[in-house]
Amino acid sequence: MGAYRKQIQIVGDVLYAAEELTIDHNEASITNLIQKANISHSRISKILTNLVSQGLLEQVDSKIACKYRISMSGKDFLREYRKFSEFTDNFGLTI
């Protein structure tokens, strides 16, 4: 059974998945994000809407389906998230 993830960890995982997929394919589909971040469709829709409205993800125009790309501020956020995640890890705690 997987460990319970806090909201901040889920956001971190979604952004990490988006970053990886942006590097590999220049954009990320919802299906890819669901698989990579291990999250349900109903939940990711809400998170993606928020991340786009905050400018951490960019919505890419596509005729087939919604695609996303991590923005510069998204990369900055992810870097900070990793840094403080490592900080709490050093104390044997999770962020």
Add this chain to the structure above:
Amino acid sequence: MEFLLENILNLIGFIVGIIIGIFAYIGFRNTGSPVLFRLTIAFLAIGIGFGIIWGGYVIDDVFLQEGKINRGLQALGLGTQTIGYFFIAFSHTIKSFFPKSRYLRSVGIIPLFLLSTMSIEHIIRSFSFILLVYGAIETFVSFLEGKQKGTLAVGIGLGMLAFGEFIAWYSLVFPETILYSISILLKISGLISLFLPISKLPLRKMKIDEFVEDEDEKFGV
């Protein structure tokens, strides 16, 4: 010699506590993590506690020149540090008041009975010791799970602070021995070990607060 070592210990404790506390606070502001909030309180309290005692030594050195710190200031500083150690232990969620190890229970509790009636300072030190041992054990358990070097360094740091506190009790039973100097050196080493993994992280601030605040609001965190 002991006066100088005490000054060095408390100055290092003050600097290390405040730096880690500020770093944790930046993390809390940027991510909204309650764990980082508890670490902020913990390390600011530890830093301020060491700072109060250091201030007491400086006041004595510059103005009073009695060769000893005011006992009230000492108790206040130790009490503030204990609050910090409590929040570290609290972050691990305290499951039991005493350490899990049967050996540590049997050995660690002896000075508590020997000295706890002597003064409030010793009672505070007893609490600090118990909380530090708990924090160290939990951190070592996390190290065994994750095998991260940083976690090991923090575990060793907390362990050395606890051991330093333990030796300090016995220096009260056996005064005029080298035990007190050893305890101070152990605590200095503990603080350095605690700071090592943090020093490797880039200590700069980045503004991402707006996202977190809105995010919390929308997710109802």
